Amino acid sequence: MIFFFVSITITLAQSTIVTSGDTWKYLDNGSDQGTNWRNVGFNDAAWSTGNSEFGYGESDEATVVSYGGNPDSKHITTYFRKVITLSSAYSSFILRGKRDDGVAIYFNGVQIFKDGLTEPILYNTLATNALDDGQVWLSATLPGNILQVGQNTIAVEIHQAAINSSDISFDFELIGQNSTYISRGPYLQMGTSNSMQIRYRTNVATTSKINYGTDPNNLNTQVSDNVSKSEHLVDLSNLIPNTKYYYNIANSTEIIQSSAQHFFYTAPSIGTEKKTKVWVTGDCGTGTSTQANVKNAFLNYVGNNYIDLWLLLGDNAYSSGYDYEYQTLFFEPYQNSRTMKQTPIFPAPGNHDYYSSSQASRSGAYFQNFTLPINGEIGGPPSYNEGYYSYNYANIHFISLDSYGTETASLYRLSDTLNSPQIAWLKADLAANTQKWTIVYWHHPPYTMGSHNSDTESELRYIREKVLPILERNNVDLVLCGHSHNYERTRLIKGHYGLESTFSANTHNQSSSSARYDGTSDSCPYIKSSTLPNKGIVYVVAGSSGWPSSTQGNYPHDATIYSNSEKGGSMYLEIEGNRLDSKWISENGTVADQFTIMKDVNKNTEVYIVPNTPSLNLQASWLGDFVWENSSITSRTLSINPVIGQRYFVEDSRQCLKDTFLFKVNPNCVNNYQLTNVVGGNSTLNLNANQAISASNILQNGTRVNLSAGKSILLENGFQASNGGVFKAEIKNCVN
Structure with missing residues (x-):
C-alpha cells in the first residue's frame, strides 16, 4: 500500500493540515468501487497520483482527470483518497472544499460531509447541479474528535449532475485549530524597503507575537506585545531591502498559525528598476x-x-x-x-x-x-x-x-x-x-x-x-x-x-x-x-x-x-x-x-569613441526581444568592433521599436592620435592633433577624411583609401 503523509510536528493553535495543491491518489475510470474504498487500509496502490485542483473543462486544473472516451456518456463518479498524520489533537477542524457537481467526504470510513447528493450514494448516482460551477469554497466546522492522533484516511467522491456535463472540479483544505485561532488575516500593510506591518484578528483576546527570519527553519527574531487583544498590529522593522522573510504568528504560549505560505518580500530601495x-x-x-x-x-x-x-x-x-x-x-x-x-x-x-x-x-x-x-x-x-x-x-x-x-x-x-x-x-x-x-x-x-x-x-x-x-x-x-x-x-x-x-x-x-x-x-x-x-x-x-x-x-x-x-x-x-x-x-x-x-525608447545615439577602441557593448533601450542588424545575436546587448562613421541598428521582432547607434571620434584637439579603426563607407571623419597622427586603417568607399596635425601625419603599413572617397592631410596647429 502507498501512503501520502502530511505531518504536523509542532502543536499549533491553527494548522494547515491539507492545503490546495497537495498530492492525492485518484481513480478516474468510471468503475463501481462499492464502499470499501472509503475505509482505512484500502489498497489504492494502483490508483493515479496528482495534485489538486482536479477536474476538466475549466482550464484551471492542476491535474486533469479522465471522463472516458465518450463525451456524451462521461464517468459519473471520480474517487480520491489521502492519508494524513496528526501528531497532536485539535479542538476543532475547518473543512473547505470545492466541488462540481456533488461531493461526499469520509474520514476513516465515516461520512462527515456531503453536498448535492442524496442517499443511497452509488457509483452511478447523479448529483444536483452546482450553481456556483464549483468555484466557491464550501466550508464546515467539525469537532476535534472526528480525527485521531496518528494516521487518518480522507476519502472523497465527486459526482456529475449529467452524463454529458462539460466539467468537473475538486479541491480540498483542512485546518486544525485549538482554543485560540486567527479569524481574520493575516494581512500585510505599510510595506517598505525596511519594514512591514502584519495585521490579524483572533477569536479571543490574546497576546501578540511574530517570529520571523530569512531562514524558514530558524525564525530567530521576535516582536511581541504582552497586552491581550483581538485586533493585532505588529510592526517589523530594521529589515533588509528586497529580501524574503518567513514568519509565523504566536502568542506568549503557543504558535497560532504557520505554513509554507507565510512569507513576504521587503520592497527594493526606492528608484530601483526591479520587476x-x-x-x-x-x-x-x-x-x-x-x-x-x-x-x-x-x-x-x-x-x-x-x-x-x-x-x-x-x-x-x-x-x-x-x-x-x-x-x-x-x-x-x-x-x-x-x-x-x-x-x-x-x-x-x-x-x-x-x-x-x-x-x-x-x-x-x-x-x-x-x-x-x-x-x-x-x-x-x-x-x-x-x-x-x-x-x-x-x-x-x-x-x-x-x-x-x-x-x-x-x-x-x-x-x-x-x-x-x-x-x-x-x-x-x-x-x-x-x-x-x-x-x-x-x-x-x-x-x-x-x-x-x-x-x-x-x-x-x-x-x-x-x-x-x-x-x-x-x-x-x-x-x-x-x-x-x-x-x-x-x-x-x-x-x-x-x-x-x-x-x-x-x-x-x-x-x-x-x-x-x-x-x-x-x-x-x-x-x-x-x-x-x-x-x-x-x-x-x-x-x-x-x-x-x-x-x-x-x-x-x-x-x-x-x-x-x-x-x-x-x-x-x-x-x-x-x-x-x-x-x-x-x-x-x-x-x-x-x-x-x-x-525612453527608439533612441538615436551618437557614440563618441577614442580612436582604436577595440570593442564595446551596445544595449537596446527596451526590455523584450531583439534583432540586431547583420548579427545572429538575440540578446539585449551586442559586443562589436566599432567602425567609425557606421550606423548600427537594433529592432524588436514586431518592428515596433528601433534604436540607432552612430560611431564618431571626438573632433576636439588632442595631443596625438593613432588611428586603426575602419572608417565606414559614405561617412565623414575629422581629426585634429597638436602633435602627430598615425594611421594604419582602411577608409571604405565614399568616405571623407580630414586629418590635421601640428608636426606630423604618418600613413603606416595597412593604410588604404578606397575609390570614391576624399582624403585630406595637412600640417596645422589646432586649439580647443
Whole structure:
C-alpha cells in the first residue's frame, strides 16, 4: 500500500493540515468501487497520483482527470483518497472544499460531509447541479474528535449532475485549530524597503507575537506585545531591502498559525528598476462566485510568481462597508489564499465603503481595517488624511485618491479643485515626484458607459472636467478606477474633458495602436518620454472583480478601445525598467485585454569613441526581444568592433521599436592620435592633433577624411583609401 503523509510536528493553535495543491491518489475510470474504498487500509496502490485542483473543462486544473472516451456518456463518479498524520489533537477542524457537481467526504470510513447528493450514494448516482460551477469554497466546522492522533484516511467522491456535463472540479483544505485561532488575516500593510506591518484578528483576546527570519527553519527574531487583544498590529522593522522573510504568528504560549505560505518580500530601495508585479481588483467584496472565479483565475495565471502589491479600487465590501461585511465578503474569501498572507494591500475607498458611517466621516470599517502611509512613510508628501495617500515602490509612484469623501466644513470633494485640500496635496505630490512611472487610482471613473454613466453622473463628470487636466499636465501614465462593474480601457489619450459626443479619435487619441503588442495589426506599444511633456494617459475601468453587471444603452464609451461586461476579471501589472505591461485576466482564465507602454525608447545615439577602441557593448533601450542588424545575436546587448562613421541598428521582432547607434571620434584637439579603426563607407571623419597622427586603417568607399596635425601625419603599413572617397592631410596647429 502507498501512503501520502502530511505531518504536523509542532502543536499549533491553527494548522494547515491539507492545503490546495497537495498530492492525492485518484481513480478516474468510471468503475463501481462499492464502499470499501472509503475505509482505512484500502489498497489504492494502483490508483493515479496528482495534485489538486482536479477536474476538466475549466482550464484551471492542476491535474486533469479522465471522463472516458465518450463525451456524451462521461464517468459519473471520480474517487480520491489521502492519508494524513496528526501528531497532536485539535479542538476543532475547518473543512473547505470545492466541488462540481456533488461531493461526499469520509474520514476513516465515516461520512462527515456531503453536498448535492442524496442517499443511497452509488457509483452511478447523479448529483444536483452546482450553481456556483464549483468555484466557491464550501466550508464546515467539525469537532476535534472526528480525527485521531496518528494516521487518518480522507476519502472523497465527486459526482456529475449529467452524463454529458462539460466539467468537473475538486479541491480540498483542512485546518486544525485549538482554543485560540486567527479569524481574520493575516494581512500585510505599510510595506517598505525596511519594514512591514502584519495585521490579524483572533477569536479571543490574546497576546501578540511574530517570529520571523530569512531562514524558514530558524525564525530567530521576535516582536511581541504582552497586552491581550483581538485586533493585532505588529510592526517589523530594521529589515533588509528586497529580501524574503518567513514568519509565523504566536502568542506568549503557543504558535497560532504557520505554513509554507507565510512569507513576504521587503520592497527594493526606492528608484530601483526591479520587476514589480501588481494585482488590481475593483468592487471585489461581493461574496459571489464571480469573486471566487476572478481570484482563482488570477492565481492560476500567475502560478508561483510572487505578487509585490495588491491595489483595491474601492467598494471593497458590499453593500455598506460594515465590519461584518468586510469579514465575510473581503477577508474570508481571500485570507486562505497566499496573496493576503504575502502581499501588502494598498486600498482606495469607494462610496459603498462610506455607507457604514458618512461621507464626511472617516470612522467606518475601511478606515479601521487598513493602515495607510498618510505621513509620507513610503514617499510623497504627507496627506494626514486616511482617504488619500501616495507611496513609492521600485521606480513607480502610486497615488490613491478619495473620490467620495468630503473634507472641511465646506464638504469639499476631489473635484472641487479650487479649494479641496486633497487637490492641493495632489499638486504638491505630483510636483515632488521623481519616479519614472506614475499610477493614480480612485473609485469613480471619468470615462464609462458601463453600469454607471460618466456623462449624466455629476461626480464622474466633474472629475473628468477638473481633475484630469491636472494629471495630464504632470507625469501620470495610468489611471485605474472601479465603480462601473465592467472593464473598459482607452488608448493613450489626452485633452478630452467633455461629454462622450465630443470625443474625437483624431484629436484625443495620441496613438491609433491597440498597444496589445502581440503581432496583430496596429498593436505597437504606446511610447512616452520621461522628460518631455506628458503625451497622454491610459484610463482603465476595472470594477468587475466581484461581478459584471448591466451597461448603458450606448455602451461602450467612445473613448475606449476594449470593453467587457460579460465576465468578471482583475488586472495584472508587470513593470520593469522602462516597460509597463497590463493584462486583464477574465474569470475564465483568459487574457482578454492587454497593453504595453514603454518610455525612453527608439533612441538615436551618437557614440563618441577614442580612436582604436577595440570593442564595446551596445544595449537596446527596451526590455523584450531583439534583432540586431547583420548579427545572429538575440540578446539585449551586442559586443562589436566599432567602425567609425557606421550606423548600427537594433529592432524588436514586431518592428515596433528601433534604436540607432552612430560611431564618431571626438573632433576636439588632442595631443596625438593613432588611428586603426575602419572608417565606414559614405561617412565623414575629422581629426585634429597638436602633435602627430598615425594611421594604419582602411577608409571604405565614399568616405571623407580630414586629418590635421601640428608636426606630423604618418600613413603606416595597412593604410588604404578606397575609390570614391576624399582624403585630406595637412600640417596645422589646432586649439580647443
